[in-house]
Amino acid sequence: MTQSISPPRGDTGKAAPGAAPPAWRALVPRADVRILSLLGVLAALVVIGGITKPDQFLDTRNLQLVLTQASVIGVVTVGMTFVITSGGIDLSVGAIVALASVWATTVATQEYGFAGVLFTAVIVGVGCGLINGLLVAYGGMVPFIATLAMLASARGLALQITDGQTQIVTIDSILELGNRDSYVLGIPPLVLVFAVVTVIGWLVLNRTTFGRRTVAVGGNAEAARLAGIDVRRQRLYLYLLSGLCCGIAAFLLIVLSGSGQNTNGNLYELDAIAAAIIGGTLLTGGRSTITGSVLGVLIFTTITNIFALNNLQSDVQQIAKGAIIVAAVLVQRRTTSTT
Incomplete structure (x- = not known):
């Protein structure tokens, strides 16, 4: 008879009297240091922005803009974090966002109003995630x-649907979500959606069986299988989750831009992967943090905003992002080798 062993949940696990503390507890202080380091980097960027462009950067409207722009890629990054945690990768998130946004903004779709656009964006994202999951989990293809x-x-397909044209949204209830009149206590609706997705993602990853199985699959897929986890089904669910996040992000992008374009989501896959990596998610799987991924998104979005306000070239911005990614990976390798 095979006895399944469940990993400890949260911080509630207790070692038996006289036994050594579980190994997973050693990760807690390191995780705290990583989060504090990211907060320090973000605070330093805020100081830099405040010094270089105090009147513009610290303006309430600009800070709201930074958070709004972070919301779209942030939702994508939450889904990407789950996929990478399992040892996988999803290079299609940006293209899925583009396809979902243009499919949801066709004239035929807009005839169904707000619900029709939202439903189409989500269902297209989930459908693409389903195809990815079937190919990876049951087709045996490398992610x-x-x-x-x-x-x-x-x-x-996005280019074919639009024929290279921008599809304008004509639904007032969608366009109004981007207006300042719809802000809740000064917070844009898109930011609230991002916050809800982040909280749900954190709870699922850290407080549910689904999250523990995801970590187990990423840590050692064979051991997870022997413990009774259906690895293939778990991977399918994860790509469905990534597709769902892409669908939600596509709708947020529609609200933000008031249109659907085949160029939407360009390089989102790189930004999402980079944000997850600097947040502490291992590319090899088995360890991640939603909080770190979100901070990674905020760091990259803040960098972009500072560069834009200072009229610096985009190539310099990309070089800075690349340097941050390399530094994050080197730190990961060092911390992993000492674990």
Whole structure:
């Protein structure tokens, strides 16, 4: 008879009298240091922005803009964090966002109003995630190849739907969500959606069986299988989750831009992966933090905003992002080797 062993939940696990403390507790202080380090980097960027462009950067409207822009890629990053935690990767998230946004803003779809646009964006995202999941989990394809194929296909289909044209949204109830009149206590609705997705993602990853299974699959898929976890089904669910996040992000982007374009979501996959990595998620799987991923998104969005306010070239911005990614990976390798 095989006895399944459940990993400790949260911080409630207790070692038996006289036994050594569980190994997972050693990660808690390190995780706290990582989060504090990210907060320190974000605070330093705020100081830099405040010094270089005090009147513009610290303006309430600009800070609201930073948070709003972070919301779209942030929702995508939450889904990406789950996929990477399981040891996978999703290179198609940007293309899925583009496809969902243009499919949801066609004239035929807009005839169904707010609900029709939202439903279409979400269902297209989930559908693409389903295809990715089936190819990876049951088709035996390497995640890199499967999602790369989806990237090309989704971009091509988005271009075919739009014929290279911008599709303007004409539904007032959607456009009004981007107006300041719809802000709740000064917080844009898109930011509230991002906050809700973040909280749900954190709870699912840290307080549910689904989250523990995700970590187990990423840590050692064979051991997870022997423990009774259906690894293939778990991976399918994770790509469905990533597709769902892409669908939600597509709708947020529609609200933000008031249109659907085949160029939407350009390089989102790189930004989402980078944000997850600097947040502490291991590319090899088995360890992640939603909080760190969100801070990574805020760091990158703040950098972009500071560069824009100071009229610096985008190539310099990309170099800075690349340097941050390299530094984060080197730190990961060092901390992993000492664990």
